[in-house]
Amino acid sequence: MGKFLGGASMKTRSWWGWGWEQDALSDAECVGLGALVPGTSAAPLPVPALTDVAPPAPRLTAPASLAAVVSAEPADRVAHTMGKAYRDVVRALRGKLGRIPDLVAFPESEQDVVDLLDWASREEIAVIPYGGGSSVVGGVEYRGDSHPAVLSVDLTRMNRVLEVDRVSRAARIQAGALGPVLEEQLRAYGLTLRHYPQSFEFSTLGGWLATRAGGHYATLHTRIDDFTESLRVVTPVGISASRRLPGSGAGPSPDGLFLGSEGTLGVITEAWMRLQDPPRHKASASVTFEDFTQAMECVRQLAQSGLHPANCRLLDPGEAELSGADPDGRSVLVLGFESAHHPVDGPLTQALEVARAHGGTARRSEGGTGDSVAAWRSAFLRMPYIRDGLARMGAIAETFETACTWDRAQDLYEAIHGEVGAAVAKVTGAPARITCRFTHVYPDGPAPYITVIAAGRPGAEVAMWDEIKQVACEVLDAHGATITHHHAVGRDHRPGYDRQRPGPFALALDAAKRALDPGGVLNPGVLVR
Incomplete structure (x- = not known):
C-alpha cells in the first residue's frame, strides 16, 4: 500500500480496489449505480478492511544479507496478492484471496535484484515481479502450489531518472518509476515521455515495458515499444543490456525478447527511453x-x-x-x-x-x-x-x-x-x-x-x-482478432495466447525460458509452461 502527498492531503492506495481509497465511490453512490442495473443488490458489500485478512505465517525467512529490503508485514503481503481486475476486486470483497506471498521484497538497487534472484533460484522460490500492481489479467499473482514459497518483488523504490541525454532527447530511467514520479523528474529537463495509459498514476515504466502497454496516442506512437531505445534486464543467468541505438538491423531485436515478457524471462531494471518536448x-x-x-x-x-x-x-x-x-x-x-x-x-x-x-x-x-x-x-x-x-x-x-x-x-x-x-x-x-x-x-x-x-x-x-x-x-x-491489444496475457489470457502464437515461436519461447530461467522461478504460469 503506497501513500502519496498531494496538496495538503495524504492519499492512500486501495489494497482491494482501484486507485486511491479516498476516491472510491460512497455507499450512496454505489446504490445509485446499482439502480441502473436491474437485479443487483439493494445495498453494497462492505469495503474490506486490510486488518480483517489474516495471512498464514511465511514459509521462509530472508537471509540476513537481504533482510533490509524484504518485508514479512501482513499488510505488505496482502496488498501484493492480486492485481486490479474485476475478478480480483470481487475476490477481495468476498474475502477469497488467492495465495498470499510469503514475503515482499523492495529492492533499492540492481544488485538487490541480482541477489534476490540468486536466492530465489537456489531455493526454488517463485518470484512475482511487481510494478504498480494494476494488472487486470492475473499477471501479478501466484496460482498453484508447485513452489515451496512465493516472493513478490516490488520495484517502486527504484524510481529515479538516472541520466538525461538532451541532445538525443532520451533518458535512462529506473523501471520502478510510477507515471507521475517519472514525469515530475523529466519536467526539470523540459522533456516528457508522454505515455499515459489509463493506469498512469498506478503503474510503472517497468510494468509498461513488460506488458507492451498502450498509451496516450491513439495513432502513430501507440505503444511503449515506440519509445524504447534500450533495456537492462536481470535474469537468473546474468544481466542483459542492449546497446542504445535509434534503429538496428542486426538480427532479432534483444529488446523485442523482453518487451511483453511479463516478468517470465527477467526483471527489467532500467531503460533508455525516447522523450519529447511537451506539446504547446x-x-x-x-x-x-x-x-x-x-x-x-x-x-x-x-x-x-x-x-x-x-x-x-x-x-x-x-x-x-x-x-x-x-x-x-x-x-x-x-x-x-x-x-x-x-x-x-x-x-x-x-x-x-x-x-x-x-x-x-x-x-x-x-x-x-x-x-x-x-x-x-x-x-x-x-x-x-x-x-x-x-x-x-x-x-x-x-x-x-x-x-x-x-x-x-x-x-x-x-x-x-x-x-x-x-x-x-x-x-x-x-x-x-x-x-x-x-x-x-x-x-x-x-x-x-x-x-x-x-x-x-x-x-x-x-x-x-x-x-x-x-x-x-x-x-x-x-474472427482472427488478438487475445489482447494492451492488457497483456497474464494468467487469464493464456489459453487464447496459446492458440494465437505460431507453434515454432512457442518452441523458441519455451527454449528462451529454460535458458534464462532454468529453475522456472520467474512468474510461473505466465506466457509459457
Whole structure:
C-alpha cells in the first residue's frame, strides 16, 4: 500500500480496489449505480478492511544479507496478492484471496535484484515481479502450489531518472518509476515521455515495458515499444543490456525478447527511453454520427490519412451514453491534435472535413458544460472506480479488448454484441449492457475495447464472468482478432495466447525460458509452461 502527498492531503492506495481509497465511490453512490442495473443488490458489500485478512505465517525467512529490503508485514503481503481486475476486486470483497506471498521484497538497487534472484533460484522460490500492481489479467499473482514459497518483488523504490541525454532527447530511467514520479523528474529537463495509459498514476515504466502497454496516442506512437531505445534486464543467468541505438538491423531485436515478457524471462531494471518536448499547441473536437458503420469508415480513413491525430477514439452509442459524451443514441468520435512545434488547427480542420464527408456533425471542444471531449476524459479516468462500485452492488462489470484488421472489424463488432450478449443472457438470465470504443487505430485496423455490465448472483460473480469471458475469447479467436491489444496475457489470457502464437515461436519461447530461467522461478504460469 503506497501513500502519496498531494496538496495538503495524504492519499492512500486501495489494497482491494482501484486507485486511491479516498476516491472510491460512497455507499450512496454505489446504490445509485446499482439502480441502473436491474437485479443487483439493494445495498453494497462492505469495503474490506486490510486488518480483517489474516495471512498464514511465511514459509521462509530472508537471509540476513537481504533482510533490509524484504518485508514479512501482513499488510505488505496482502496488498501484493492480486492485481486490479474485476475478478480480483470481487475476490477481495468476498474475502477469497488467492495465495498470499510469503514475503515482499523492495529492492533499492540492481544488485538487490541480482541477489534476490540468486536466492530465489537456489531455493526454488517463485518470484512475482511487481510494478504498480494494476494488472487486470492475473499477471501479478501466484496460482498453484508447485513452489515451496512465493516472493513478490516490488520495484517502486527504484524510481529515479538516472541520466538525461538532451541532445538525443532520451533518458535512462529506473523501471520502478510510477507515471507521475517519472514525469515530475523529466519536467526539470523540459522533456516528457508522454505515455499515459489509463493506469498512469498506478503503474510503472517497468510494468509498461513488460506488458507492451498502450498509451496516450491513439495513432502513430501507440505503444511503449515506440519509445524504447534500450533495456537492462536481470535474469537468473546474468544481466542483459542492449546497446542504445535509434534503429538496428542486426538480427532479432534483444529488446523485442523482453518487451511483453511479463516478468517470465527477467526483471527489467532500467531503460533508455525516447522523450519529447511537451506539446504547446493543442486542439480537439467531438463528432457525432447517427450511423456507427459510417463512423467506423470515417475512422478508417483518418487512420490511413497520414494526419496522425493524438486522440482518435470512437465511442459506439452505448459507450457514448455511458461516458456522458452523448445521451441521445449517437456515436461519438473524440478527436485531438497536439504538437510542440507547430499549430494544429490545420490538421484538425482536415480531419473534420473527412468526418463531415461521412455524415458526422462536428463541434470544437471548449471544455465547458456539455462538451463531449471533457465528458469523455472525465469518465475515462473515473470508470475503474465506477466498476468497483458496481462490483460492490453485485454487478458484473468488466472489460476485454482486442485488435483486428479493418476488413473484419464490422463482423467482429456484431459478433461481440450478438454472441457475447447471448452468453451474458444465458449466464445471468438478463440482458447485458455491452458497449464498445476504439482506443487506438492503425492504418490496417482498430483496437476495440468492450465493456460488459450485467447483474450477477451473490457469491457466483467470478464464475459467471469467467464463463462469459470464455465465450468472448472464442469470438475473438474465430474472427482472427488478438487475445489482447494492451492488457497483456497474464494468467487469464493464456489459453487464447496459446492458440494465437505460431507453434515454432512457442518452441523458441519455451527454449528462451529454460535458458534464462532454468529453475522456472520467474512468474510461473505466465506466457509459457
